[in-house]
Amino acid sequence: KQEVTQIPAALSVPxxxxxxxxxxxxxxxxxxxxxxxxxxxxxxxxxxxxxSSQREQTSGRLNASLDKSSGRSTLYIAASQPGxxxxxxxxxxxxxxxxxxxxxxxxxxxxxxx
Amino acid sequence: xxxxxxxxxxQVLKTGQSMTLQCxxxxxxxxxxxxxxxxxxGLRLIYYSASEGTTDKGEVPNGYNVSxxxxxxxxxxxxxxxxSQTSVYFCASSESGTVTYEQYFGPGTRLTVT
Numbered sequence: 570k571q572e573v574t575q576i577p578a579a580l581s582v583p584x585x586x587x588x589x590x591x592x593x594x595x596x597x598x599x600x601x602x603x604x605x606x607x608x609x610x611x612x613x614x615x616x617x618x619x620x621s622s623q624r625e626q627t628s629g630r631l632n633a634s635l636d637k638s639s640g641r642s643t644l645y646i647a648a649s650q651p652g653x654x655x656x657x658x659x660x661x662x663x664x665x666x667x668x669x670x671x672x673x674x675x676x677x678x679x680x681x682x683x
Numbered sequence: 684x685x686x687x688x689x690x691x692x693x694q695v696l697k698t699g700q701s702m703t704l705q706c707x708x709x710x711x712x713x714x715x716x717x718x719x720x721x722x723x724x725g726l727r728l729i730y731y732s733a734s735e736g737t738t739d740k741g742e743v744p745n746g747y748n749v750s751x752x753x754x755x756x757x758x759x760x761x762x763x764x765x766x767s768q769t770s771v772y773f774c775a776s777s778e779s780g781t782v783t784y785e786q787y788f789g790p791g792t793r794l795t796v797t
Contacts, residue, residue: 573725600784612773612790613726658725662784668714668733669777669784670741673725 571596571663575674582649582681590644590677592659597637600662600669604633604644607656607676616657617644621664649681685709687789689774695795696764704759704792706774714777715757716741716786717749719770726773732757764796 572595582588592602601620605613617626617633619642625634632645646653656676662669690705708715713734718726728741732751746768748760757776761768774789 603785605788610793613788615785615787618785660725662786668731670728670731671716671726671775671786673727675723675725 571599571661571665571672573659573661573672573674575657575659575677577677578675579678580680582679584649584651584681584683586649586681587645587647588649588679590646590657590659590679592642592644592674594640594642594661594672596663596665597640598664599637600664602633602635602642603660603662603671604631604642605658605660607658609655613658646679649679651681651683653681654679687774687776687787689772689789689792691792692790693793695797696761697797698765700764701760701762702764702794703761704772704774704794705756706758706789707756708774708776708787709755710776710778710787711754712776712778712787713754715751716775716777717747717757717759718773718775719743720773720791721770729759729772761794764794766796768794769796770794 576591603618604616619635630647658676660671660673687708716731717729730749732738772792775786777786
């Protein structure tokens with residue numbers, strides 16, 4: 570069974586810092602890895618999806634990398650802003666299922682203070 | 684194009700009551716999913732449906748039943764609600780067999796069982 574771990578569980582930084590969120594998974598047989606953002610009391614917003622054949626994806630100030638062989642992904646947020654405060658979830662779509670069943674980490678709760 | 688919609692948004696039940704959570708998608712996806720999210724946890728899969736007319740158990744199916752009514756709709760039923768089922772429920776859909784296996788999520792239903 571796929572196990573997904575996110576480190577750190579919580580992070581508090583001043584505005585303007587560049588920061589890295591980490592995600593690791595136990596089985597490299599995946600279709601893709603997704604990073605989501607979740608605001609308090611809200612649903613999931615998809616940020617980036619990296620297919621298993623890709624090494625990284627970028628969207629604005631966000632960059633996600635994938636090292637499938639080592640079972641690791643990082644989400645890099647440049648020049649952080651208070652509006653980036655949210656919980657960030659990592660999920661992998663497992664090849665053990667024809668559907669690409671998603672396994673989620675517990676998330677990193679990010680606070681960016683002015 | 685509404686994506687994935689869920690009703691209701693909020694619900695309070697007494698122990699032993701029953702209810703059905705509704706989910707619909709307008710993206711013509713074959714596969715649909717129900718997840719629950721508990722505080723400090725990632726999402727866990729309750730049931731999924733690979734295609735119209737099929738359903739399968741996920742990681743935490745006990746206490747739930749599902750119906751794939753047609754290609755658009757996938758409902759989750761609690762026959763006799765228990766306090767342990769207090770959670771946020773998310774529905775998702777995807778087009779399995781594509782390159783990305785990307786899942787799209789609804790806004791969630793916040794359920795409290797007293």
